[in-house]
Amino acid sequence: MLDWLIVGAGVHGLHVAACLRRRGATVRMLDPHPRPLCEWDRRAENLAMSHLRSPLDQDIGVDQLSLHHFADSLPKLEPGTFAGPCRAPSVALFRRHVEWVRGRFGLDALLERGVAQRVDFVEGGVRVESERGSLRARRVVLALGQAPIRAPAWAEAVGGSALHVFDPRFDSSLPDGPAVVVGGGLSAVQLALRWARAKPGATTLVCRRLPPVAELDVASRWSRPRWSWRFAGFSLAGRAAVLDSEIRHGSVPPRVAARLARAQRRGRLRVVCGEVTGARELGGERALWLGRGDTLRCRRLGLATGFERDFDGVPLLDDLAQGFGLARGPRAAPVLDDALRWHPRIHVVGAAACLSLGPFAANIAGARLAGARLGSVAS
Numbered sequence: 001m002l003d004w005l006i007v008g009a010g011v012h013g014l015h016v017a018a019c020l021r022r023r024g025a026t027v028r029m030l031d032p033h034p035r036p037l038c039e040w041d042r043r044a045e046n047l048a049m050s051h052l053r054s055p056l057d058q059d060i061g062v063d064q065l066s067l068h069h070f071a072d073s074l075p076k077l078e079p080g081t082f083a084g085p086c087r088a089p090s091v092a093l094f095r096r097h098v099e100w101v102r103g104r105f106g107l108d109a110l111l112e113r114g115v116a117q118r119v120d121f122v123e124g125g126v127r128v129e130s131e132r133g134s135l136r137a138r139r140v141v142l143a144l145g146q147a148p149i150r151a152p153a154w155a156e157a158v159g160g161s162a163l164h165v166f167d168p169r170f171d172s173s174l175p176d177g178p179a180v181v182v183g184g185g186l187s188a189v190q191l192a193l194r195w196a197r198a199k200p201g202a203t204t205l206v207c208r209r210l211p212p213v214a215e216l217d218v219a220s221r222w223s224r225p226r227w228s229w230r231f232a233g234f235s236l237a238g239r240a241a242v243l244d245s246e247i248r249h250g251s252v253p254p255r256v257a258a259r260l261a262r263a264q265r266r267g268r269l270r271v272v273c274g275e276v277t278g279a280r281e282l283g284g285e286r287a288l289w290l291g292r293g294d295t296l297r298c299r300r301l302g303l304a305t306g307f308e309r310d311f312d313g314v315p316l317l318d319d320l321a322q323g324f325g326l327a328r329g330p331r332a333a334p335v336l337d338d339a340l341r342w343h344p345r346i347h348v349v350g351a352a353a354c355l356s357l358g359p360f361a362a363n364i365a366g367a368r369l370a371g372a373r374l375g376s377v378a379s
Contacts, residue, residue: 001124001125001136001137001138002026002027002028002135002136002137002138003020003025003026003027003137003138003139004020004025004026004027004028004137004138004139004140004141005027005028005029005030005126005128005135005136005137005139005140005141006027006028006029006030006140006141006143007029007030007031007116007128007140007141007142007143007144007316008029008030008031008142008143008144008145008350009029009030009031009033009035009036009037009038009111009143010031010036010037010039010040010143010145010350011037011040011060011364011367012143012145012349012350012366012367012370013029013031013036013141013143013349014029014036014037014060014098014101014102014107015060015062015364015367015368015370015371016141016143016349016367016370016371016374017029017105017107017110018060018061018062018101018104018105018107018371019062019371019372019374019375020374020375021105021106021107021110022062022105023375027110028110028111028112028135028137029107029110029111029112030112030113030114030116030128030130030135031111031112031113031114032113032114032115033113034113035108035111036098036102036107036108036111037098039145039168041095042168042172043165043166044091045172046165046170046172046191047165047187047190047191047194048190048193048194048197049091049190050083050090050091051082051083051084051088051089051090051091051255052088052089052090052091052094052364053088053186053216053217053253054086054088054089054363054364054365055086055087055088055216055220056068056071056082056086056087056088056089058223058363058364058365058368059089059094059097059364060097060098060101060364060367061097061101062101062105062371066097066101067089067093067094067097070096070097070100071089071093071097074096077093078090078092081093083253083255084215084253084254084255085215086215086216086220088253112130112132112135113132114130114131114132114133115130115131116128116129116130116316117129117130117131118319119140119316119319119320119346121324121345122136124138125137125138125139125345126138126139126140126345126346128140138345139345139346139347139377140345140346140347141347141348141349141374142316142317142342142346142347142348142349142350142352143349143350144314144316144317144350144351144352145350145351146307146350146351146362147307147308147309147310147311147314147331147351147352148307148308148313148314149164149166149167149305149306149307149308150164150305150306150307150308151164151303151305152182152276152303152305154276154277154278154279155279155303157278157279157280157281158279158280158281158286158301161281161286161301162279162286162301162303163302163303164303164304164305165187165191165302165303165304166187166307170302171300174194174195174198174199175195175198175199175202175203175299175300176199176299176300177199177202177298177299177300178202178203178204178285178297178298178299178300179195179199179202179203179204179298179299179300179301179302180203180204180205180206180286180288180296180298180300180301180302181195181203181204181205181206181302181303181304182206182207182276182288182301182302182303182304182305183205183206183207183303183304183305183306184207184208184209184210184211184250185211185249185250185251185252185304185306186211186217186250186251186252186253186256187304187306188205188207188211188304188305189205189211189252189256189260190256191302191304192204192205192260192269193256193259193260193263193269195300195302196263196268196269197268200266200267200268200269201267201268201270203268203269203270204269204270204271204272204296204298205260205269205270205271205272206272206274206276206288206290206296207271207272207273208273208274208275209273210271210273211250211251211252211257211260212248212250212251212252213251213252213253213254213257214248214251214252214253215253215254216248216253217247217248217249217251217363218246218247218248218359218360218363218365219246219359222246222358222359222360222365223360223363223365223368223369225369225372227358228357228358228360228369231357231358231359232338232356232358236329236330236335236355237330239329239330239354239355239358240329240330240331240355242358242359243331243354243358243359246358246359247359249306250306272290272294272296274290274291274292274294275290275291276288276289276290276291277289277290277291279301282297284299285297285298285299286298286299286301288301307351309331310331310332310333311328311331311332311333311334311351311352312332314352317332317334317352320342320343320346321334324343326342326343326346327342329355330355331354331355333352333353333354333355334348334352334353334355335355336348336353336355336356337356338356338373339373339374339376339377340353340356340357340370340373340374341377347374347377349366349367349370349374350362350366350367350370351366353366353370357369357370357373
């Protein structure tokens with residue numbers, strides 16, 4: 001029987017696996033993709049992401065400032081490797097460091113492909129069933145990623161031609177005609193800029209308001225363990241209030257805001273502030289109606305409308321909560337103890353651990369906070 005089974009091989013699952021492997025535990029990761037961080041890479045490519053938003057001191061390595069020391073060890077860095085006052089690393093550097101961490105701990109060999117469909121308790125541990133069989137471990141870590149994708153109701157009228165950029169079915173090819181991106185945050189701006197580079201003047205970004213500008217989407221103090229512990233001492237209602245007030249939803253870093261303004265100024269990208277109220281297919285195009293009566297027509301339509309804030313509708317969480325009476329708090333998020341236990345044998349990390357880890361739960365900083373908490377259990 002394994003010591004640990006991690007459901008999910010994204011940023012959080014990979015960091016937790018590295019932390020547990022460092023302590024000598026037997027670990028497996030269960031994920032449907034062919035390699036760790038595969039979905040993260042796909043999303044970065046879809047958005048033509050050049051740099052992370054996370055600062056240089058936040059990475060998936062097990063040591064403090066691992067990425068910083070890794071960068072220092074390289075013989076040469078490309079110009080522009082770091083961006084902004086937080087020295088956000090380039091995607092290329094981040095990927096090189098991830099490959100180094102994966103090799104250091106042999107993480108690729110720990111991946112079992114499959115989708116977790118059911119969790120049962122057995123003598124001495126937990127059994128997780130997937131379409132490819134079952135795995136047993138003394139403890140399970142759920143690293144399931146974000147809450148469900150948020151798609152506006154009007155998008156149902158155009159079906160598969162209006163997909164969220166984070167939907168696995170999203171067509172990442174560049175548009176060959178007029179294109180519209182709907183959304184008001186960083187992903188929406190990145191997608192719009194990518195399409196505008198391919199066909200200047202043919203892309204429109206539709207957002208309710210211009211994105212607010214902020215270097216980070218959460219104040220950096222929340223990445224520190226002592227602030228995470230302070231957060232965990234609040235009432236559940238107080239924690240939910242902190243999440244609502246401290247996360248800068250829809251904000252973009254100054255460098256991205258500058259690129260957006262420059263693209264507008266040069267006529268490469270049009271920005272329309274308004275809300276889409278309806279849509280339909282018209283002769284091979286999509287027609288969008290805005291609240292003020294304007295109409296937009298396009299050949300390509302992309303949604304970057306974020307994620308739901310509630311964790312209702314996540315099958316594995318729903319099944320566990322209902323089947324074993326596990327507690328859920330505000331946002332239908334699991335109520336965890338100090339070691340991120342939802343059950344004596346089930347731990348939760350990532351966005352779903354927001355009521356324990358605080359505003360940075362979904363970010364790389366949250367992965368590091370979670371790794372430290374789980375490390376104490378593995379000792």
